[in-house]
Amino acid sequence: MLSYPPGTFIPLAIATHGLVGLVLGSVLFDRPLAGLAAGLAPDADFLLPAALGWPFVHRGITHAAVALLAAIALAAVFSERRTLGALAAAYGSHLLIDITTPKGIPLLYPLLDERLYLDIGIGGHAPETTLTLWVLCLGAIGYRYRGR
């Protein structure tokens, strides 16, 4: 059984979201930076002042489907289709990873004011999952840019 070295969980979790977003944006839509930014975007809630309280907390409104839809709507106005696809895939990947952790996410907020947890037997941020995601992502990037 793997474990994270002390102090590495949050940086590795954030880096994993960024890497997964980058790979999805790159491999599926040829928009790596849009994927990277959208993969990281939900965790911008770490920067919110704690005084704001719910739902402006970590794993609050930025981890709800309504935030994903708002991001897609905003991107639809200012971006072309590939960027929009990268944004949707990467932001969605972040929510998918986080919903498989015991803390869950408020996917249906404001319709349902509680966090949902999808138990798939191993958490989206378990060390084994993180290692698997990194191997798959680095393999996909290597394949995507082979011969360049």
Ligand SMILES: [Zn+2]
């Ligand atoms: Zn998150």
